[in-house]
Amino acid sequence: MMATLLRDPHCEKPMSSGLPNLESFVASLPRLTLGQFPTPLVKLGRLGDRLDLDLWLKRDECAGLAVGGNKTRKLEFILADAMAKGHDTIVTAGPVTSNHTMMTAMAARRVGLTAHCVVGGERPRPLSGNLLLLDYLGATLHFSPADFRAPTAEGVHRHQALCREVVDETGGYWIPGGGTMPQAEPAYMNAVAEIARQRGGVFDFDRVVLAIGTGSTTTGVLLGLALGGFDCRVDAVATANRAAIEEVFKRPDPTRHFLKSVTHFDLPLGAADVPPYEIVFGFAEEGYSVPSAGGDRAIRTMAREEGYLLDPVYTAKAFDGLMTMVGDGRIPKGSRVLFLHTGGLSMTSVSDQQFAPPPV
Structure with a gap:
């Protein structure tokens, strides 16, 4: 049934x-x-x-x-706002396992936008999981020292600083981790x-x-x-x-x-x-x-x-x-x-x- x-x-x-x-x-x-x-x-x-x-x-x-998942719903509105404001690049962030970064990069490619992802954690070799999918999607990866499993204030601060740096360098539309924005x-x-x-x-x-x-x-x-x-x-x-x-x-x-x-x-x-x-x-x-x-x-x-x-x-x-x-x-x-x-x-x-x- x-x-x-x-x-x-x-x-x-x-x-x-x-x-x-x-x-x-x-x-x-x-x-x-x-x-x-x-x-x-x-x-x-x-x-x-x-x-x-x-x-x-x-x-x-x-x-x-x-x-x-929930990222699909959010990205319909977030990327529409980015495009309405004339952006051709988005910048977002998350841990190495992040579904949000992978989904954002996929949605960006679907509508012709370039994606930069600030990833908390060390770069594994070889890439696997969502990081490998990000690579397939052509997203530019930037690794920060933040460990989201056991975060510290210093690690999060350095992660946020790298996010600001990438936004400044690319002029991209900033999407906070998880898409947490109005x-x-x-x-x-x-x-x-x-x-x-x-x-x-x-x-x-x-x-x-x-x-x-x-x-x-x-x-x-x-x-x-x-x-x-x-x-x-x-x-x-x-x-x-x-x-x-x-x-x-x-x-x-x-x-x-x-x-x-x-x-x-x-x-x-x-x-x-x-x-x-x-x-x-x-x-x-x-x-x-x-x-x-x-x-x-x-x-x-x-x-x-x-x-x-x-x-x-x-x-x-x-x-x-x-x-x-x-x-x-x-x-x-x-x-x-x-x-x-x-x-x-x-x-x-x-x-x-x-x-x-x-x-x-």
């Missing part, structure tokens, strides 16, 4: 009056066509029964452009609208659970919920430990991102309109990009119960968080929960088995 279901026939909520406003705002912005949308929205029946949830999966790993936020505002259309004009979930790295996807979801007038809580599971995010990278929280985008786009929203959310720590203590035992368990659970794959860097840790929050009561039994699959599957195919499988 095909596992695609759009609107829940038992949903009786009227269409949100804010949905047309949300869709109208997104439609007013420049946007390229890089992916295939809408992505599937599927009900996870067996896993939902196991967790006592009405559990759904938004499959953005199917978004197209190489390995799909120009990217409409991507997941649009995803919220897309999900609401798939649900018959409503966003009738109690919770959204997703992975958070730089925070751009989470902010877009929050903005979409707010502008659409949808009542939903967001649990963003951190894919790096608290010290790395708060002390080393010193990243602003989603509320600050939210308000920055409100100002950038002149949206009729304020601080009081930020939907309830929490950044959930404790599922990436090994460090960014380092697989975890809980994440491995989540990959096996999703694969064996439903036949979908998670990746060890992002979505597996987020789903580990979801299962744990159900187990300890933070997510009440019986809740209608949407898990947002933000991609990253290229990391699964190159991973080694590090954890013993559980007894069958």
